[in-house]
Amino acid sequence: MQGDAKPFQDKIVEILNHGSLNLAMGLGYRAGLFDIMDAKARPCTVEEICKAAGLNRRYVQEWLGVMVCGEIVALVRDDDGQPRFLLPKAHGDVLARRAGSGNLGVYTQEIPLLTACAMESVFQGFLTGAGVPYEQYPAFHDFMAQLGDAKHRQVLVNTFLPSVDEGSIVQALHRGIHVCDLGCAQGVAILLMAQAFPASRFTGIDISVDALETARADAHEMGLTNVCFEQRDAAELYHPNSLSARFDYITAFDAIHDQTRPLEALRGIHELLKPDGAFSMIDIAAESDMEGNRNHPMGAFLYTVSLMHCMPVGLVDGGAGLGMMWGRQLAEKMLAKAGFGRVSVTTIPNDPFNLHFFCRK
Structure with a gap:
């Protein structure tokens, strides 16, 4: 030194x-x-x-x-x-x-939980290159649902959605449109939207049976009749299917970087949108080049979460293993390859962790 x-x-x-x-x-x-x-x-x-x-x-x-x-x-x-x-x-x-959306204390649970869930499996991954299945993280995913619930209740309906496309999305939601949340997990975001916009119809898609059972139970308890959930592999949706060209608006909250086949998932979103449909991809604010993240205030923390969860989940069955820190530049390239010709990237009010990639079909 x-x-x-x-x-x-x-x-x-x-x-x-x-x-x-x-x-x-x-x-x-x-x-x-x-x-x-x-x-x-x-x-x-x-x-x-x-x-x-x-x-x-x-x-x-x-x-x-x-x-x-x-x-x-x-x-x-x-x-x-x-x-x-x-x-x-x-x-x-x-x-x-x-502290609400300014609460950093909640994140102190994240690394200990991931350690308990996957320490040995991630170590084995260093030797074999194998991924770690989603099912190995039940306690962590329950925690993430609680974290998402706290954050979404604070900002989704009152702050984030009004900021999308200069307020036009909220206006459309009040009139009544068909919305999909891809990678909805336990349905936190989509249930809040369904509750706030009763004139619109909502579909949650996820690959986890257990997560969808929780989402359906919560929807029933809330008395919501304008929401449904489907178990689907996002990477298979780019083929013509029963959901093709059905949705006016699709959201994906920190979900794409966990996909084993993220490009196919993005193409699937393009397939599901109506001709002038809109897509909001919310994902981590990072650079694709590691050098660009050296001064990130939580870079080491985010890379560790990615190492312990996002990357190994994405490597299952020979997947891409993008990881949480795939970065803005790669995200924009993949959105373009998926068919999105119009993409704008903006910061999100009250959310220092993520960027909003807003796309039109």
Whole structure:
């Protein structure tokens, strides 16, 4: 290392500390500890925190040790000398559930979940090149559905859709059009749209039987009659089929980069659209050249999520294995190959992670 560069050994120590901190923060977030301490808005004893959370004192005490050493929680002592613990408001602003779309605390669960789901299988992939099937990630996909629910409820209907094509999509949704969500998973986005726009009809498509069962059950519970779900392989939809030229508008939320045959899936979307139909592809804001992502503020995190999930899922059965960080340039080339002659790429209000690729057939 040259000049004032930090010694590499110190960097590794910092990585070990931060990796450990992420694991503990994920546990604390899941247990609701950040929310409880945020709501208290004052220094509390371990006993006060445990009583409010309904959790074991010994575990919470050890967890607080991690949080104090990681400078997430402040340790203070009053006149009685008893230790008390405070989550500063500025920390609660990004760690507590009240932060809404600005909540970064929820992401602390992601790497620990992926590690539990797929660590050994991904390691084997280094040796064999094999993918990891979607079915191996049930806990992670449940988490992603919860994350999507929180994000979509905040921004989809009130912020994102009004921004699409200068508001014309929302106007059409109110009049009544036929919409498809490709890779709908448990149906979070499409159920919200179906609820908000009763004059329109909605179809969710996914390859996962379990996810679609959850989506159908939720639609029934919500009393929605303008939505249906179909199990289909997106890569097979580019052949003429019963859904050809049926849809006015198609959405795909962070779904294309997970496809084993993404180009065929995009061609399938083109096949399903009416002659002047519109397609919104929401996908990760990244560059296709790794060099262009070196200064990405969450580049290492996003590449890790891709390594542990998106890429291996996309490699199943000899798939393309695009990965989450396939990037804007490759995405635009593939959209053009799929037949989309008009593509605009814009940022998304209140969503620093993704870009909106808006396409017309």
